[in-house]
Amino acid sequence: MSLKKSEQIGANQYCVTFDASRESFDAAITKVYKKAVRNISIPGFRKGKAPRSIVEKMYGKEVFYEDAVNEILPAAYEEAMKDFEGTVVSRPEFEIETIDENGVVITAKFFVKPEVEIEGYKGIPVTRTVPEVTDANVDEELEKIRNRNSRVIDITDRPSAMGDVVNFDYEGSVDGVPFEGGRAEGQDLKLGSGQFIPGFEDQLAGHSIGDEFDVNVTFPEEYHASELAGKAAVFKCKMNGIKFNELPVLDDEFARDVSEFDTLDEYKNDIKAKIAERNEKAADADVEEQLIAALIEKLNADIPEAMFENETENFVRDYDSRLRMQGLDLSTYLKYTGLTLDKIREQMRPDAERQVKTRLALEKIAVLENIEISDEETEEEYKRLAEAYGMEADKVKAAVAVDALKEDIKVKKAVDLVKESAAVTEGKAEADGEEKPKAKRAPAKKKAADAEDGEAKPAAKKTTAKSTASKTTAKKTAKASQTEEKAEDKAE
Numbered sequence: 034m035s036l037k038k039s040e041q042i043g044a045n046q047y048c049v050t051f052d053a054s055r056e057s058f059d060a061a062i063t064k065v066y067k068k069a070v071r072n073i074s075i076p077g078f079r080k081g082k083a084p085r086s087i088v089e090k091m092y093g094k095e096v097f098y099e100d101a102v103n104e105i106l107p108a109a110y111e112e113a114m115k116d117f118e119g120t121v122v123s124r125p126e127f128e129i130e131t132i133d134e135n136g137v138v139i140t141a142k143f144f145v146k147p148e149v150e151i152e153g154y155k156g157i158p159v160t161r162t163v164p165e166v167t168d169a170n171v172d173e174e175l176e177k178i179r180n181r182n183s184r185v186i187d188i189t190d191r192p193s194a195m196g197d198v199v200n201f202d203y204e205g206s207v208d209g210v211p212f213e214g215g216r217a218e219g220q221d222l223k224l225g226s227g228q229f230i231p232g233f234e235d236q237l238a239g240h241s242i243g244d245e246f247d248v249n250v251t252f253p254e255e256y257h258a259s260e261l262a263g264k265a266a267v268f269k270c271k272m273n274g275i276k277f278n279e280l281p282v283l284d285d286e287f288a289r290d291v292s293e294f295d296t297l298d299e300y301k302n303d304i305k306a307k308i309a310e311r312n313e314k315a316a317d318a319d320v321e322e323q324l325i326a327a328l329i330e331k332l333n334a335d336i337p338e339a340m341f342e343n344e345t346e347n348f349v350r351d352y353d354s355r356l357r358m359q360g361l362d363l364s365t366y367l368k369y370t371g372l373t374l375d376k377i378r379e380q381m382r383p384d385a386e387r388q389v390k391t392r393l394a395l396e397k398i399a400v401l402e403n404i405e406i407s408d409e410e411t412e413e414e415y416k417r418l419a420e421a422y423g424m425e426a427d428k429v430k431a432a433v434a435v436d437a438l439k440e441d442i443k444v445k446k447a448v449d450l451v452k453e454s455a456a457v458t459e460g461k462a463e464a465d466g467e468e469k470p471k472a473k474r475a476p477a478k479k480k481a482a483d484a485e486d487g488e489a490k491p492a493a494k495k496t497t498a499k500s501t502a503s504k505t506t507a508k509k510t511a512k513a514s515q516t517e518e519k520a521e522d523k524a525e
Contacts, residue, residue, distance in 0.1 A: 035052060035116070036114070045144050047143060049140065050140050051141070109137075121145055123340075125141040149334040151332050154331060160459075170305075170308050179281055191275075198276045200274040202218045203220065203248070203269065204268065207265070212261060244271070247267050248268040321448075329391065341386050344385035348384060352381070396440070404450075415429050
């Protein structure tokens with residue numbers, strides 16, 4: 034098994050030719066025959082007992098060739114690629130060239146990681162803006178805490194009002210015909226939240242438990258379901274229950290109940306300090322975003338399409354994993370939102386491209402700056418990962434190859450270098466905290482994950498320099514951690 038020839042056939046595309054000996058091929062044929070003969074029936078022989086020579090005589094000597102090639106291919110390809118210089122970034126396309134007395138000759142076509150050029154990555158001008166913390170910001174945070182500590186009261190002595198949480202059944206129809214997704218039982222809704230289309234929530238107010246009534250609305254012209262857009266609809270509703278969140282009084286007693294502070298003023302000061310800390314971190318994250326955008330602009334590389342496609346698929350798999358942690362999966366999510374897998378890929382593609390370009394830029398900077406990683410730094414990173422995932426260090430080492438880990442550490446150091454050399458200007462900003470208008474949705478089945486308006490986008494996180502640096506390592510470590518947990522559950 035050896036690499037016979039390697040030639041470039043296109044931009045970052047190669048074709049390699051390698052072979053496998055006749056001896057190894059014959060051994061593979063024998064192995065395939067022993068597995069396949071169990072299901073072969075030939076007159077004059079018991080099922081599964083026909084000699085190989087008889088089977089080949091009846092079906093042709095090539096009958097086992099395809100399976101035998103598949104048997105030897107992984108090892109032959111891996112051995113041959115030890116002599117190939119370059120990083121393969123696409124799935125190889127294999128083709129059998131010849132099979133004769135000398136063995137098997139196979140070609141593989143694939144794309145490799147491109148050559149990268151980048152200049153001007155030091156001293157990149159960025160603006161760091163930290164919003165001032167205002168009393169309104171503190172009050173907004175206090176309201177969230179009040180709501181988390183509210184007491185739910187069942188209302189039985191009055192009709193529903195705006196601000197109540199109502200539970201109701203509904204079935205919608207257009208021109209007397211029910212439509213898909215227009216029926217639900219036991220739907221909870223806070224009146225005034227703006228979750229349903231305009232006019233719907235207002236008509237739920239003023240009804241008592243047990244009331245049955247109609248809600249008349251018109252779907253917005255821009256409604257995502259084109260068959261309903263702009264049409265008048267009638268929803269037959271029944272009020273099942275009414276609840277009200279009673280908020281605690283903002284006083285010193287409240288502060289003592291929800292915090293370690295004795296007075297409300299002390300608690301407010303602590304909240305203000307924490308918001309300020311969040312704003313500082315957000316400003317740092319924004320600086321990283323600006324630096325990444327600048328690095329991508331400075332990157333010069335002919336990137337194979339396969340790299341973008343592979344990273345997009347990684348994003349899809351990651352999103353599926355996150356959905357599963359919420360008790361959903363991707364197929365269910367698609368059914369609820371009306372999206373398709375291709376639409377998901379389309380939405381994730383820009384972030385995937387950004388991820389690939391960022392990583393290539395940082396890897397090149399690490400090379401240009403001769404960044405090297407010591408054994409001590411590697412051990413320290415293994416230790417950090419072990420603590421982060423609650424695993425033994427040896428198991429982390431088994432899951433994450435040392436070379437891959439060192440590459441991630443190099444990229445992290447490249448990030449630090451770019452940040453430390455950046456020309457940072459402190460900017461001024463208005464205080465944040467203004468509430469943005471919420472998107473409206475029509476009465477329908479309960480949302481899956483983040484779905485709204487049927488145009489929900491997968492919550493693909495923004496690519497930061499640090500997440501880019503450690504993405505591969507984190508995936509492998511997390512996978513190993515999950516495997517370990519499953520094994521422990523099985524043992525119990």
